[in-house]
Amino acid sequence: MEVRKLYIVITLSEKHVTIQPLGFKYKKDDNRRALMETPNIASMRAAFFKKYMENKHLEFTRQLVFLDETWIFSKGNKMKSWQDENVKSVLDFASKSKLMDYHGEMHSENFTKRVENQLIPNLEEPSLTVMDNSPYHSVELEKQPSCSWKRGEIVEWLEKNEFRFDKQIFKAELLSLAKLHKKPKKYKIDQLLQANGHEVLRLPPYHCQFNAIEMIWADTKYNYNTHIGGVGHTDENVLEMWQKALEKCTPEV
Known part of the structure; x- marks a missing residue:
């Protein structure tokens, strides 16, 4: 069996007539x-x-x-x-x-x-x-490294969280390492x-x-x-x- 691709070309003047019967409506998206x-x-x-x-x-x-x-x-x-x-x-x-x-x-x-x-004082029972x-x-309990952080701040965060890394690497590499060890947001x-x-x-x-x-x-x-x-x-x-x-x-x- 031969399978052929079918291309349909619809001009602006034909679009309303051709597509409307298929259930399409032209409206604000x-x-x-x-x-x-x-x-x-x-x-x-x-x-x-x-x-x-x-x-x-x-x-x-x-x-x-x-x-x-x-x-x-x-x-x-x-x-x-x-x-x-x-x-x-x-x-x-x-x-x-x-x-x-x-x-x-x-x-x-x-x-x-x-x-x-x-x-909280008006919640009389455990709520969702x-x-x-x-x-x-x-607002997060602990901010995590982003592009706006300085290199030293990223180094400090990695050290605080006891991640091993080479301190001589560039900021972009430090940031990638921090993102790799990113914590769930709290x-x-x-x-x-x-x-x-x-x-x-x-x-x-x-x-x-x-x-x-x-x-x-x-x-x-x-x-x-x-x-x-x-x-x-x-x-x-x-x-x-x-x-x-x-x-x-x-x-x-």
């Missing part, structure tokens, strides 16, 4: 799709579901806690709601930053204080806390939660849709945007209206 299906991210997604399902089938299932941060415009946003890459803890503060969101003031120190002082990999969620916030009897489940990158709190943010922002106009826009009015919007998002909703 999601740039994350290709990233989400890389082997590394797909592996992280599989690990996420594995841990999620393992918890679900435990004899004593851990309480699921979805953790995230968001922001609102004080005067509301009638056009759309912004949602990011977590419903037990809600962290409210008025931003004084000139940036258009909370990132100017939400950093590792603030986030850690709120987890320690607000979230789901969060994304924002920089302030992901995060400060994970350690804080684990020390208080909780476990952490991190979302795979580009998968914020797996965080159930995104639905809470959408409903809450809709309620806020609908009602904020009539009560003024002072910090007190904004926080009061946001709290009322949160209270409307009950499990029944």
Whole structure:
């Protein structure tokens, strides 16, 4: 049997007519799709579901806690709601930053204080806390060598971890050696939660849709945007209206 390659050439004028019956639609693409299906991210997604399902089938299932941060415009946003890459803890503060969101003031120190002082005291039983990999969620217990490190810093790290090496080799070689002995990442916030009897489940990158709190943010922002106009826009009015919007998002909703 002779096998021949078949090439199909479709011109722009013919594309709509030729491809549409095959189930294709010409629409705005999601740039994350290709990233989400890389082997590394797909592996992280599989690990996420594995841990999620393992918890679900435990004899004593851990309480699921979805953790995230968001922001609102004080005067509301009638056009759309912004949602990011977590419903037990809600962290409210008025931003004084000139940036258009909370990132100017939400950093590792603030986030850690709120987890320690607000979230943990309100968790009545061991939890599985789901969060994304924002920089302030992901401060490592021990930084590991990177291209920005000086040669002496890499040497010091290798010596501290008792790796044998030739001190006369170049920085690039030292960095390759350090990467070869790279340790699993350990995060400060994970350690804080684990020390208080909780476990952490991190979302795979580009998968914020797996965080159930995104639905809470959408409903809450809709309620806020609908009602904020009539009560003024002072910090007190904004926080009061946001709290009322949160209270409307009950499990029944």
